Amino acid sequence: MQLETLVVQFQQKDPKAFEKLYNMYAENICGVINTIVKNSDISQEICQDVFIKIWNNADKYNSSKGRFFTWILNIARNAAIDEVRSKSHKNSKQNLSADYFVGILEDSTNLDHKTDAIGIKKFLQDLKSTCVQIIEMLYFKGYTQKEASEELNIPIGTVKTRNRSCISQLRKNVLN
Amino acid sequence: MNIEEYISSGKLELYVAGLLSKEENEQVHKDAEQYPELKKEIEAIEASILALSKKAAPTMDKANFSSLRSRLGLSETKVITLPKQKSNWASYTGWAAAVVLSAGLFWMYNQNKELESKIEVVSQEKETLETTIENANNSLIKSQDLLNTIRDQNIAVVALGGQAVSPESFAKAYWNKEEKKVFIDAKGLPEPPDGFVYQVWSLKLNPLTPTSLGLLENFKGDENKIFALANNNESEAFGITLEPAGGSESPNLEQLYTLGVASNS
Structure with a gap:
């Protein structure tokens, strides 16, 4: 079924469509949350809450x-950032600066054995560390271009083009 | 629009990340609707992020969605009712077809009934007509018989004239001596009153001896008013009298209607 049709049915509160969308995206959403909260159980809890929110705000x-x-x-x-912030009581994205993907790539003893560290390494191989960082910031942590440029200490225009080439490399790795 | 430039600008990557302004988002959405290459590119970018994020996922509990469903109060039965529009259309069509079909069947049943009753009427008419034809045939045969009888060369015709009681009356006797039969043509007699009947007599004149030949029974009902009677006598004359129903032993001469003498042949 076309994604567009599925989304329209979901917006008409069709539980069947919602279930399909859940099956399509639950792992991705939980994965994104996991890169932020870095805890398998908590990320699954938040993940469920996120889908409740999605249904209620369809x-x-x-x-x-x-x-x-x-x-x-x-x-x-x-939702994931809110969780981390409420725990640390610090109102800054600096809390999120410990990069999940970079950590996995550098640390052979993965913190959380429940994730597919080997799969992540395969996808991120040949990517420069700035690439891994920029992808994580823009897609997984919700940094703005400005925030990313400050964090990486590169001009704001470069964020866009570098991200483009990093994603191109990621796409190649995913296809292989 | 230069599609390649658009793609290589890095805007689409930001679009998937959700980092564009509201206006930019709307523009990209519009452009992607118009140019399939753009849509394809967007989907490819999204697919790579989906693949990476999936790898970051913790091991998922299979029963997750059912717990989600119970939290949201979504029942399984609700699921079944939803692909409504399509099935409704089909079922409406089905019902409509059923209604049309049953109406058609009812109409045909009525038509059939009507035809059956028409056939019944027609066959009754046919029977009536057949009876009429048969009756006509019978009466034709009778008439021909009569005609043949009267034309027989052994027949002696005796004219019976009206008497004092009823001068206008007349009758004829056709007498076949060989077959000892006499046919009375009583057309010229008035209808007998109720409780009375005509009686035919064979007469010897010298001395006057009447012998009853029989009654003209069912006078009213008989159409040609010709009656066949047996006659063993050497009759010299024939007379017809009005007698009480059942007839009499001897003729009541006061009620003699017609009388005629047979010529000696």
Whole structure:
């Protein structure tokens, strides 16, 4: 079935469509949350809460505002960041600066054995560390271009082009 | 629009990340609707992020969605009712077809009934007509028989004239001596009153001896008013009297209607 049709049915509160979307995206959403909270059990809990939120706010999504995945990705990031912040009581994205993917690539003893560290390494091989960082910031942590440029200490225009080439490399790795 | 430039600008990657402004998002959405290459590129970018994020996922509990469903209060039965529009259309069509079909069957059943009753009427008419034809045939045969009888060369015709009681009356006797039969043509007699009947007599004149030949029974019902009677006598004359029903032993001459003498042949 076409994604667009599925999303429309989901917005009409069709539980069957919702289940399909859940099966399509649950692992991705939980994965994104996991890169932020770095805890398998907590990330699954938040993940469930995120899908409740998605169902309850179904009518707020509008395809002209972006991809469906982008919409739920944003909801998931915010939920995960809220969780981390409430725990640390520090109001800064600096809390998130410990990079998950970089950590996995550098540390052979993975913190969480429940994740597929080998799969992640395969996808991120040949990517420069700045690439891994920029992908993690923009897609998994919800950094703005400005925040990323400050964090990486590169010009804001470079964020866009570098991200483009990093994603191109990622795409090659995923296809192989 | 230069599609390649658009793609290589890095804008689409930011679009998937959700980092564009509201206006930019709307523009990209519009462009992607118009140019399939853009949509394809966006989907490919999304697919790579999906693949990577999936690898970061913790081991998932299979029962996750059912727990989600119970948290949301979504029942399984609700699921079944939802692909409504399509099945409804089909079932409406089905019902409509059924209604049309049964109406058609009912109409045909009625038509059939009507035809059956028409056939019954027609066959009754046919029977009536057949009876009429048979009756006509019978009466034709009778008439021909009569005609043949009367034309027989052994027949002696005796004219019976009206008497004092009823001067206008007349009758004829056709007498076949060989076959000892006499046919009375009583057309010229008035209808007998109720409780009375005509009686035919064979007469010897010298001395006057009447012998009853029989009654003209069912006078009213008989159409040609011709009656066949047996006659063993050497009759010299024939007379017809009105007698009480059942007839009499001897003629009541006061009620003699017609009388005629047979010529000696």
